[in-house]
Amino acid sequence: MDRNSDIVPFHETASCAHHAKGDECRFCNVRRLSICAAVDAEELSFLEDLSGDTVFEEKSALFREEDEAISVYNVTSGVVRLVRSLPDGRRQITGFAMAGDFLGLSLNTSWSFSAEAVTDVRACRFKRSTFEDFSDRKPHLMKRMHEFATHELSLAQDHMVLLGRLTAEEKLATFLLELKRRWTRVEGHEIGLIKLPMGRQDIADYLGLTIETVSRTINQMHRDRRLVIVPDGIRFVDPAYFEAHALR
Amino acid sequence: MDRNSDIVPFHETASCAHHAKGDECRFCNVRRLSICAAVDAEELSFLEDLSGDTVFEEKSALFREEDEAISVYNVTSGVVRLVRSLPDGRRQITGFAMAGDFLGLSLNTSWSFSAEAVTDVRACRFKRSTFEDFSDRKPHLMKRMHEFATHELSLAQDHMVLLGRLTAEEKLATFLLELKRRWTRVEGHEIGLIKLPMGRQDIADYLGLTIETVSRTINQMHRDRRLVIVPDGIRFVDPAYFEAHALR
DNA sequence: CCCGAGGTTTGATTTGTATCAATGCCAGAG
DNA sequence: CTCTGGCATTGATACAAATCAAACCTCGGG
Numbered sequence: 404m405d406r407n408s409d410i411v412p413f414h415e416t417a418s419c420a421h422h423a424k425g426d427e428c429r430f431c432n433v434r435r436l437s438i439c440a441a442v443d444a445e446e447l448s449f450l451e452d453l454s455g456d457t458v459f460e461e462k463s464a465l466f467r468e469e470d471e472a473i474s475v476y477n478v479t480s481g482v483v484r485l486v487r488s489l490p491d492g493r494r495q496i497t498g499f500a501m502a503g504d505f506l507g508l509s510l511n512t513s514w515s516f517s518a519e520a521v522t523d524v525r526a527c528r529f530k531r532s533t534f535e536d537f538s539d540r541k542p543h544l545m546k547r548m549h550e551f552a553t554h555e556l557s558l559a560q561d562h563m564v565l566l567g568r569l570t571a572e573e574k575l576a577t578f579l580l581e582l583k584r585r586w587t588r589v590e591g592h593e594i595g596l597i598k599l600p601m602g603r604q605d606i607a608d609y610l611g612l613t614i615e616t617v618s619r620t621i622n623q624m625h626r627d628r629r630l631v632i633v634p635d636g637i638r639f640v641d642p643a644y645f646e647a648h649a650l651r
Numbered sequence: 652m653d654r655n656s657d658i659v660p661f662h663e664t665a666s667c668a669h670h671a672k673g674d675e676c677r678f679c680n681v682r683r684l685s686i687c688a689a690v691d692a693e694e695l696s697f698l699e700d701l702s703g704d705t706v707f708e709e710k711s712a713l714f715r716e717e718d719e720a721i722s723v724y725n726v727t728s729g730v731v732r733l734v735r736s737l738p739d740g741r742r743q744i745t746g747f748a749m750a751g752d753f754l755g756l757s758l759n760t761s762w763s764f765s766a767e768a769v770t771d772v773r774a775c776r777f778k779r780s781t782f783e784d785f786s787d788r789k790p791h792l793m794k795r796m797h798e799f800a801t802h803e804l805s806l807a808q809d810h811m812v813l814l815g816r817l818t819a820e821e822k823l824a825t826f827l828l829e830l831k832r833r834w835t836r837v838e839g840h841e842i843g844l845i846k847l848p849m850g851r852q853d854i855a856d857y858l859g860l861t862i863e864t865v866s867r868t869i870n871q872m873h874r875d876r877r878l879v880i881v882p883d884g885i886r887f888v889d890p891a892y893f894e895a896h897a898l899r
Numbered sequence: 900c901c902c903g904a905g906g907t908t909t910g911a912t913t914t915g916t917a918t919c920a921a922t923g924c925c926a927g928a929g
Numbered sequence: 930c931t932c933t934g935g936c937a938t939t940g941a942t943a944c945a946a947a948t949c950a951a952a953c954c955t956c957g958g959g
Binding site for chain 2: 935936937938939
């Protein structure tokens, strides 16, 4: 049975209710984190005309592997899982996209992965072809996209080491520490609670483990007083333990 | 004992002996495969002035993880392994670079991986800062680099699926098929013999396995009449078997 | 307040791959 | 021709994680 059968096609919403039209980008709280930080005020207002705010509800798909890439997206809130599936149902999650992350860096007309909303998600949407034309005329934007791509590539290489060479315990320690860093970056300040919006199955598919091994390993860490489990997340009790067992 | 202790620093050689200075790029046999295909005749001669042909002998390092990235490279012949190492000696090979592949796409001043010559290697070398200045002024070159980067990213995602979700048999089938495709691309025509210049340990470190499992799996395939083992490589006997077991 | 569904935890058992330990097989040096 | 060192192969055994199988929350709906 396909575990993804509950993923429904996305439903596009009307434009953002919280900003007057014409102010979205200037007041965007993820601009500093995103592609758009490379864009000056004048370009920003032009870019804004190309963009549309979209909302995806929990468990809906932003797009699927086999879809044509009509749009590209800048995630502004929520968490998205990036999934590659095998014909027999095995899944690998190659990453989680959060506020500031860009989907569609390659500007290819075909996606090579699915993007599914783990939580409710807001994203700034651009028509792919239009965005490509724009970036073709703005070398500094292209360069910023290239920097994003090579950064992603470096993260992908880290993840290959994790998948190929770490133990279950090391995988979880690395994952939790990385998640802490990403929330800190998004929130703009140190956080205590590490929110885990994704389910155990998603964590398993990200780390190349089974759900049972993820559950056992986290609960073992709890029993060993390395962390406490709280609603919707965990909290480090022994941060040094995670630093010592994680990859970089 | 560190398995890499035999990797010695590279020895730089004088410029290419086979071409008169001023003709390297025009007659370059990997141009069509490389970054340089995006460069027109005039730019090519300019680029050529920036470049120097280098030779690295088998087992030497082009650069190491911890080195500062002074140069970037365009591989013109031979095979390079890209390695990430853990402090305790565990290794993950994130890829093999062959003719046409570019090392230094990120243009960062620090490498995040080592590059080691598996065979004798020739590469076209550029000063990183100079190359960056050049690409900053040539949007189509930057775009080509970006395309290379996002293609790499897609390959990296494939490899994550392999590492996280495939069995040893599937990993080997995928690896051999992928290698066949890459040799075909480099040679410019279909090939029968799939050369395996890298040792079993390198294959293991690429696939997230041990050397024993690689050896057992290949020899099992041989016993099952899926392939024949020949000096320096293998030959498919049952190509359909590999197609059926490989990832895409 | 109870029920049911979806997700999580826990336990028992199996298994694929790692580990440990020889042995085999060249190719190059002497 | 024989020795030697560096892989590669093969076999026996161990073990980490997968698989199979319940039981257990918890939260929203009736």
